[in-house]
Amino acid sequence: MTNSPQTSETPQSKRTRSMLIAAFGTIVEWYDFSIYFYVATILTREFFGDRPDSLLLTLGVGAAGFLFRPLGAMVFGHLGDRVGRRAALVISAGLISVSMFGTAMLPGIETAGIWGGIGMVVLRCVAGFSVGAEYTGTMVYLMESATPGRRGLATSWAAANSEIGSLLAVGLGALFASMLTPDAMQEWGWRILFVIGGILAAIMIPLRSMLEETETTKRIQTAQPRERDASLKSWRSSPLVLVLRHQPRAVLVAFLISSIGATSYFLGITYVPTYLTNEVHLAEAGSLGLGTIAAVVAIIVTPLFGLLADQVGRRRSLIGLVVGLVLTTVPVYALLHVGSDGVGIIAASFLAVPAAGWSAIAASTIPEQFTAVGRFSGMAIGYNIATVLFGGLSPLIATGLIAATGVSLAPAIYATVIFLAAGIPGLMLMRNMSGAQLDEVDRDDMLVGV
Template sequence: MADTVPHVTRPMSRGSMAIAAFSTVVEWYDFTLYLYLATVLSRVFFGGGEGSLLVTLGGFAVAYLMRPIGALVFGHIGDRLGRRRALLLSVALMTAAMLATAILPTYAQIGPAAGLLLLLIRCVMGFSVGGEYTGVVAYLLEGAPTHRRGLIASSASAASEIGALLAVGVSALTVHLLSPVDLDGWGWRIPFLVGAALAGSVWIARSTMQESPDFERQKAEGTVPTRPILHTLTHHRVGIARAFAISALGSITYYVGITYVPAFLTSVGAFGETEALWLATIAAVVVIAVTPLAGMLSDRIGRKPVLIGLAVCAAVLPMTMFALMGEGSTARALLGAVVLAGVAGGVSAVGAVATAEQFPGEGRLTGLALGATAATAVFGGFTPWVAELLVARTGWDVAPGALIALVALAVVPIFWLSPETAPRRSSPG
């Protein structure tokens, strides 16, 4: 497992690093917007009848199946032709998918075909997002100073959460300002049009980025893998398994502990759509604050102890937090949302660098696709749907927290037995 980025002779420009880090704002805005508007979309595209929210969340889960496929395709491009090219192609496809969503006909206009078209476009979105986050994390890791990898790689997580914050903020503002008739008639399109414009601007910015110095090193040394998937499966199976475990915890804490929360609060009748979205906005701010702190801590004491500590928190806290949020009290709901957001933000921050460090530069994007993105497809895409199904069928409000706790308990032994991946600190600071 490589502490694996060799000495960089041509440092990455600060401009390229900044563009890479902050472009994930758009990626996560575009992808999480669907979940934050789930209750609205269930009416607009699926008729709003009984079970429509469950169908909408199911569409989110199905789209997630495309993430590992997209990650493999874009990972192959990134490992064979360069990180920059893969990142340009993925955001171009994302722009097209967001614009297509914004102009879709609704259930009232074409009936059930509207929902089918929405799900097809979500699959395209899932495919494009598959190549985004892992590509950015690899790019940042490969350009960062060795002793600052945790902090710099965590900036992708922080920027992603800024995107989610923007998504929930735009959603909450749209829902608040428009009447229900206008919201369902045309207002829901506004957040998606904003996303399409943002994605297009990111493509323009990324066109100015330089190539990863590690990929340039591979070209100079002639070590670029000709078959990245075969190369990674042959040499890095253990790294794939560890990346899967790290991403499993990060995905379920994020997608059940943060992005599912507005739908949960609305579904159990604790809050209306507007109040639930504002609570989610506050939780997103907490994640942004926690992320760089967790990244810096992992640079100072190592990835392993931070991951173990966060996994223990994820095993102990979520059931209590969901119980508090289900009681209908604003103060208790806020406490539950903030605690869950803090845990999720910490795991995402450390998980970004820890998963990338499981692989050398050769085949790194493919390794992340096979490990981290595959776990996200299972523990990110399907778990909000499973959580909603359990709450609806059993009436047990703490079921989402139990899901998080089960995954956390399963991965603690893996973290405990894994070696440290952070480089040794040769001097303070």
């Protein structure tokens, strides 16, 4: 058995620098997708006019971008397993930058008619493809680089930085909405928000080129197959096929845990400003302000949940959170309708806490379900399919359920059903590797040296 990544092969200073760079990258991904949904009402007017179904169309375009995430997961997951984590992360940052700058330059419906909307669809698909393995790649990198007993805390920074990305999006959105007139925000203010995202993504390209490859990656690139049918060529050329054949349970658990994370995050944090604007009839500046407060709360509590996962274990922590989500989501959504600023702040913050906590603990739990070989590919597929179905589609489904039923609490009821349906089997099937050394988590019986 080879040593774990915490050896002298990679100096501590270089590993720490690489972990900080990797964690920072999630800011860009979540800024990109969050800013789209936070300014969805503005984009609706800009690209799809004032038709009754225009908001649904805008949310549908956002969901279309998520549909390309599994494709990106296959491509970048393959690249991350076969070539290395660093290469996948560098290329994805470049594509995100192209998507963000392109969105900022799109002509609106008054200038280009339907073509502006078509361009938005294309660029959302590029963005979805490019981040197909962005967050998962960061979680894998941090988990494989963390010191023993601190994987929960280390990976929780990926979740915290994703929330910083959302905070940056909603905070800048609220700032622009309060400083600019509605006409100025509609005409050019939202474009500056996308330019900022493009700049952040471009900065990540040279930074990620400085990443040190993880020791786990180095080991699997030099390992030899133990069995004849597990030929060196086959597992290196098709890591996704290998992980689907030999670790289907891990992929399923990744999907189930990610389903809860996506639902709680997008309906408990990202969708709340849109919900407040359309259902509670709060002004855009006010709804974005509440969203900003909720994002700050999420960032503060995320590393605390990472520590909790290290101290009491992944399964116990997740059980407590899923019970909390099931019992509180509907009542807290109801509080959003009270109309009081104080109650609104409390409700928005309360929704953010379990959503942030789940993301923090899942960040270490999901990569620990996989052995070293195929971890990037398998995790990327499980996570991104869940994110498509229960992340990108959730705002669209929530808005559609309200329109179809007339029940304003329909999003909360829908979320509660998902928490139960995915939480019970996910918690039963997961392997709890909280106290295991990384070489034990990595161990793959098909290969010698891993």
